[in-house]
Amino acid sequence: MKTDKDIERLNNLKDSLEEELDEIARQNLIGEGQAAKVFNIKTANESLPLCAKMIRPELEKMSPIERKRRQYLSPDEEFNLQEKLFEAGFPTPEPIARKVSDKYNAIIMERIIGYTLAEIDNRGGLIVEPSWSELDGIIDNLNRNHRVVHRDLHLGNIMLQTRQTIENDRNSLKGKIYIIDFGTSKRIFGQATEEDYNLTIGNNVIRYTSDGSSVRMLKPRMPGIRGETPFLF
Amino acid sequence: MQSLIRYSTNILRALSESVSKAPTISTNRGDLYFLSRYSMGAIRLKIPLSEYFDFLESIPENRPKPSWTVPVSNLNFEIVVDANIEVRDGKTFVDGREVVFV
Ligand SMILES: Nc1ncnc2c1ncn2[C@@H]1O[C@H](COP(=O)(O)OP(=O)(O)O)[C@@H](O)[C@H]1O
Numbered sequence: 355m356k357t358d359k360d361i362e363r364l365n366n367l368k369d370s371l372e373e374e375l376d377e378i379a380r381q382n383l384i385g386e387g388q389a390a391k392v393f394n395i396k397t398a399n400e401s402l403p404l405c406a407k408m409i410r411p412e413l414e415k416m417s418p419i420e421r422k423r424r425q426y427l428s429p430d431e432e433f434n435l436q437e438k439l440f441e442a443g444f445p446t447p448e449p450i451a452r453k454v455s456d457k458y459n460a461i462i463m464e465r466i467i468g469y470t471l472a473e474i475d476n477r478g479g480l481i482v483e484p485s486w487s488e489l490d491g492i493i494d495n496l497n498r499n500h501r502v503v504h505r506d507l508h509l510g511n512i513m514l515q516t517r518q519t520i521e522n523d524r525n526s527l528k529g530k531i532y533i534i535d536f537g538t539s540k541r542i543f544g545q546a547t548e549e550d551y552n553l554t555i556g557n558n559v560i561r562y563t564s565d566g567s568s569v570r571m572l573k574p575r576m577p578g579i580r581g582e583t584p585f586l587f
Numbered sequence: 588m589q590s591l592i593r594y595s596t597n598i599l600r601a602l603s604e605s606v607s608k609a610p611t612i613s614t615n616r617g618d619l620y621f622l623s624r625y626s627m628g629a630i631r632l633k634i635p636l637s638e639y640f641d642f643l644e645s646i647p648e649n650r651p652k653p654s655w656t657v658p659v660s661n662l663n664f665e666i667v668v669d670a671n672i673e674v675r676d677g678k679t680f681v682d683g684r685e686v687v688f689v
């Protein structure tokens with residue numbers, strides 16, 4: 355049974371959470387996409403870096419039918435999927451919490467220090483390690499073993515975790531690949547169909563077919579030409 | 588409260604595991620366990636939850652904000668300390684200011 359005091363405390367928690375999220379949304383914007391804005395969260399030096407993916411309110415207002423039509427997951431579904439993948443050892447940022455207030459709908463997670471492949475590509479960087487085939491393997495593993503099709507694997511949804519900077523190490527970037535943004539992913543139940551594998555809403559870097567063969571949608575990087583891929587093959 | 592703030596299973600597991608070690612701070616109200624990987628903590632209460640909140644509300648100055656002490660149920664601790672805490676000399680600090688959590 356809830357007493358008046360419990361209700362008052364719940365309201366205080368709500369207000370306090372709203373303030374906390376307001377504060378985060380005033381800090382550094384580190385990225386944005388169709389569905390969300392992502393902000394840095396201040397943390398102690400020794401602890402895990404964190405960020406908050408704030409889902410755009412327009413998306414929140416979307417009805418379940420509209421959501422289905424656009425094939426967006428709800429923030430809870432996205433968080434749950436990322437949680438499941440992280441628990442299974444898949445290279446995705448560690449999920450921390452879901453925080454929801456009147457104004458904000460946030461996924462709190464590990465912030466990957468490094469760059470999206472889009473940033474690396476735009477700034478003419480080149481990744482020497484890992485190689486393309488490792489990325490291919492990560493995605494194949496996602497499809498086949500975790501039974502998830504990401505559907506939106508453009509260069510902005512793949513990150514290289516590295517302490518290097520593009521300025522200093524433009525042509526010799528090394529790090530660890532992370533896959534982010536499961537907001538439009540789909541779980542495969544039962545036998546995967548060709549259609550499952552072809553579900554894609556953007557410029558995926560790779561396509562798979564149900565027989566397991568992969569088609570690279572990017573051309574190898576040619577010296578002096580950008581816009582294809584920041585990988586050595 | 589569940590619908591406002593929900594922690595991932597990996598966080599709750601890490602906090603649960605920290606509780607089996609020696610507490611970082613111990614008072615007659617409860618034990619605080621500090622998890623440096625996340626700068627978060629878990630509190631195992633020795634008093635009822637409502638009394639704990641009464642206590643927090645009675646602290647004159649260095650009182651935690653309500654979103655820093657989130658109650659959880661069905662675990663081996665009752666409170667998630669979610670505030671990027673630092674621990675020095677048996678005291679807890681948030682943004683360099685001392686805050687009393689237990
Ligand atoms: N965990 C993270 N660590 C660092 N940067 C991130 C992280 N998650 C997202 N970002 C940045 O924010 C951008 C948008 O995030 P994303 O999850 O792709 O949102 P959307 O669903 O709107 O596309 C990403 O392209 C990336 O630059």
Ligand SMILES: [Mg+2]
Pocket residue numbers: 387388510511535
């Ligand atoms: Mg994205």
